[in-house]
Amino acid sequence: MKLLSGKEVSQHVYNLLTDRIETLKKKNIIPGLAVVLVGEDPASKVYVRSKAKRFASLNLFSETLVLPETTSEGELLDLIKRLNKDSKYHGILVQLPLPSHINTDHILDEILPEKDVDGFHPVNLGKLAQGRPQFVACTPKGIMRILDYYDIDLSGKSVVIIGRSNIVGRPMSLLTSLKTQGANATTTICHSGTKNIPEITKMADVIIAAIGVPELIDESYIKEGAIVIDVGMNRVDSPERERGYKLVGDVNQKSIENKVAAITPVPGGVGPMTIAMLVENTVEAAERLSKII
Numbered sequence: 001m002k003l004l005s006g007k008e009v010s011q012h013v014y015n016l017l018t019d020r021i022e023t024l025k026k027k028n029i030i031p032g033l034a035v036v037l038v039g040e041d042p043a044s045k046v047y048v049r050s051k052a053k054r055f056a057s058l059n060l061f062s063e064t065l066v067l068p069e070t071t072s073e074g075e076l077l078d079l080i081k082r083l084n085k086d087s088k089y090h091g092i093l094v095q096l097p098l099p100s101h102i103n104t105d106h107i108l109d110e111i112l113p114e115k116d117v118d119g120f121h122p123v124n125l126g127k128l129a130q131g132r133p134q135f136v137a138c139t140p141k142g143i144m145r146i147l148d149y150y151d152i153d154l155s156g157k158s159v160v161i162i163g164r165s166n167i168v169g170r171p172m173s174l175l176t177s178l179k180t181q182g183a184n185a186t187t188t189i190c191h192s193g194t195k196n197i198p199e200i201t202k203m204a205d206v207i208i209a210a211i212g213v214p215e216l217i218d219e220s221y222i223k224e225g226a227i228v229i230d231v232g233m234n235r236v237d238s239p240e241r242e243r244g245y246k247l248v249g250d251v252n253q254k255s256i257e258n259k260v261a262a263i264t265p266v267p268g269g270v271g272p273m274t275i276a277m278l279v280e281n282t283v284e285a286a287e288r289l290s291k292i293i
C-alpha cells in the first residue's frame with residue numbers, strides 16, 4: 001500500500017509558489033489574508049492558528065479577526081464589507097461553522113468573489129459547475145493536486161464520494177467529473193439518504209470519504225486495489241495523550257491497509273493540502289487584484 005503524502009505534495013506547492021511570491025514582493029505587494037473566527041469552537045481555533053502560522057513562515061500577511069460568539073449577523077456583514085474594501089487583504093476567509101444564529105449563506109454571499117479564496121461564494125461554485133473554475137474550495141482542489149502529483153489519472157475511473165457538503169463533497173463531485181486533464185471520472189455521491197453505501201463504494205476505483213464520522217469506512221466498503229482519500233479530521237478521546245485527544249480520519253486505516261493500493265494518511269494527508277491551496281489561492285487573488293495575471 002502506498003501512502004499519499006499531503007505533507008510532501010504541499011512542500012512541492014510551496015516551492016512552486018516562491019517565484020510568484022517574489023514577483024509580487026518586487027512590486028511591493030504582499031499577499032494578504034483576513035481570517036474571521038466567530039466564537040470558541042476548539043477545532044476552528046486550531047485550524048485558524050495553523051493557517052496563520054503557515055502564512056507567517058512564508059513571510060505573507062495574515063490577520064485573524066476574532067469575534068465573540070454573540071456577534072450578530074449584521075455586525076459580521078459589516079466586517080465583511082469593510083474587509084472587501086481594504087486593499088491589504090487579497091483574500092477573506094470566514095472560518096466555518098458559524099454560530100447557529102448566523103445565516104452562513106448570507107455571510108458567504110457578501111464576500112467579494114475576487115477575494116473569496118475559499119471558493120464558497122455562489123459565483124465561484126457556479127463557475128466551477130460550468131467548467132470554468134476560478135477560486136476552487138481548498139480541500140477538493142488539494143485532493144486533485146495530490147492525485148496529480150502521484151500520477152493518478154481519474155479519466156474513465158469510477159469515483160465515489162461519501163458526503164455532499166458545500167465545503168468538500170459537492171465541489172469534489174464537480175471537479176472529478178469535469179472534462180479536464182486528470183479528471184473526467186464517472187462520479188457518484190453517497191450521503192445520508194443513500195440506502196446501501198458499501199454496495200456503491202465497493203464499485204469504486206477511488207473513494208473519497210468526507211463524512212466526519214471517525215473510522216466509519218472499513219474493509220467492507222472497499223474493493224481490492226482501490227485508492228482511498230480520507231478527508232476526515234475527527235477528534236477522539238485519548239487520555240494517554242497530553243492534549244487528551246487524537247485525530248483520526250473517516251477511514252479505519254488499519255482494517256484496509258492490506259486491501260487498498262494507496263491511501264492518504266491522517267494526519268499528513270489532505271490536511272496540509274487544504275492550507276497549501278489556501279496560500280495558492282491567496283497568491284492568485286493578489287496577482288489578479290494587482291493585475292499581474
Ligand code: GUN
Pocket residue numbers: 093094095096097118138139167274
Ligand atoms: N471549516 C472546515 N473546513 C473549512 C475550510 O476549508 N474553510 C473554512 N473557511 N472553514 C472550514
